[in-house]
Amino acid sequence: MKQLTRRSFNGLATKGLLGSAFIANMPLANAFTTNKNSKKLGVALVGLGSYSTYQLAPSLLDTEHCYLAGIVTGTKEKESVWQEKYNIPKENIYNYENFDTIGDNDSIDVIYVVLPNSMHAEFCIRAAKAGKHVICEKPMAVSVAECDAIINACNEHKVKLSVGYRMQSDPYTHEVKKYVREKTFGDVLFVSSDAGYVSKGNPDQWRLNKKLSGGGALMNMGVYAIQTSIYGTGQNPISVSAQEFSTRPDYFMDTDETITAQFKFENGAVAHMMTSHNANGNRLKCHCSKGWFELDPAHSYGPISGRTSNGDVLKFPHKRQQALQMDDFAKHILLDSKNLAPGEMGKRDMIIVEAIYKSIREGGQEQLLSLGDLGIVV
């Protein structure tokens, strides 16, 4: 019998050949060989922009079940800087041309695609084809069709897929979901959610270029407000209407600046959201039949701040959300724990994004009746 290396273990776990009950009952540290690295999944970051640089790479130093094993970059100068800073072996450094050979590299278990939105689909599919598990930064892609292509590729190549929804791993989010699920404050009747900031930087940044971003505020911060509207009510919306506002068309030449949207839920709850690249807003407030709860800030890197109508102040130990997120995904891969942000969730949100843009174009309310078919509740 072969020695149970990380790779073969992962393979077994991924294929479900190890009973998940058996795995779930084992202390995590014992589920691996004693080799230090073999306790952790190797993550390669694809795209070394500011999110990789200032959030993901530092977070990978805080993770328990994964570590920064490799990088994929189109910028030659970044290679040595990252190599030195994070002690990355030369053979784990790729560029966009030789990226597909990453399948031969046993040190890389997970590929995290952190490129501009329009490149997510291509690189997630290439990662899946290389046999690597995939984290796709949010928004999952620039269209529902691309989300489907990513999901299909990951299914075909039997790799796990998650979307970079850091908030899904945040303890404040878990608490909010618990309030909703357990009706701590009664039924949620109305949710207000804002997610925006004022963009003043380089007008040539990819976020302001529709070809690269697929859209503006909605594609960026808007996805958070969609998510909070959903886990704030504990349901998928059944319809949405939306409006677009423009103040600085000379800066936001190509992408949406401010969008408001209103959601209707099957039980009658209502949510409205605002997202903007021209105004701040960072909040979730849920009004229920017996009280309320609020996160403000609700979508920042933390610490999040929350309070309730009981006078309680929510207080959880702060840990980098991205570290929690990547650990949650590693546990999903290794121990078959729940995937907190599966591809279907990213697809659901992209269906909503497309409906919002359609509502703006056509001026009406868009029905969202098939979201339940995706099997994603919150």
Add this chain to the structure above:
Amino acid sequence: MKQLTRRSFNGLATKGLLGSAFIANMPLANAFTTNKNSKKLGVALVGLGSYSTYQLAPSLLDTEHCYLAGIVTGTKEKESVWQEKYNIPKENIYNYENFDTIGDNDSIDVIYVVLPNSMHAEFCIRAAKAGKHVICEKPMAVSVAECDAIINACNEHKVKLSVGYRMQSDPYTHEVKKYVREKTFGDVLFVSSDAGYVSKGNPDQWRLNKKLSGGGALMNMGVYAIQTSIYGTGQNPISVSAQEFSTRPDYFMDTDETITAQFKFENGAVAHMMTSHNANGNRLKCHCSKGWFELDPAHSYGPISGRTSNGDVLKFPHKRQQALQMDDFAKHILLDSKNLAPGEMGKRDMIIVEAIYKSIREGGQEQLLSLGDLGIVV
């Protein structure tokens, strides 16, 4: 020369025959005769429902420049109860039939119409014809045409008119207006405003009867959210879009249950609001270029609670808003101070209400380009 009685003094002040600079420089107490009552304007409440009973009448005990002088009620049994409780002379008690003879009663200076919305116009006009100053409870009426009729009647009969916008006299409102005016936190970019409560009472109440109320949540709490959207930005909106949501159609058979609306302002600021008879919400949050400020609760009888991005907690001594409001109107009448809630403000808000209902019916954005013509800014 005749003795300067309250009535003749008021008449002079109303007609502007006393220089307002002269009056403004006099301590208020000295501006009247020494007779206790003659220092105060006599107010008659028309309609003795819960707002008169639990808010206005107790507030009139806290006012400095007016007092409860009379009542007008259609419910015979209430006469003796109020007469006794507030020591109201029998000759100052009217019913809806003999109401028009109130013009002969020198003890009544101001008539406060607190009837169901659809009766505001009739009774405000009858009050004006009787030569009495008028406070018209909000919403001013059930149509812009009715607002015009009230304004015209008050102009014709040379009486002062204000709308029962208690928040316009609240110190928290003044502080918010100051922040906006002085750009304490920079330019206001986005305003979120909610005003709603859960209605569970008698389904036969007049608020749920469109003939009497003119509309549901929007006519009731919605007017507050419209007002906060406006003084939160310091501007009148130039367009509005709106949506209606219904959860309990068997209870809200006749009137709107939940409405969301989005406002656009000339400088590019955006506001969105929610009003409901089926969900709580009581908030104004203004996101500015250099910070934010928030009132939550923002529209309740107080105390209001506020905070800012500087970490400041807004704290003003609590006084009944309705007492402040009636005193402000009394000072307007007596000393020609600014009318904080003139009829044109009520009309402006009714133009917006009608635009919101039209947007819901027709599904589009409604332009509001002529609001500036009313001369009302915030």
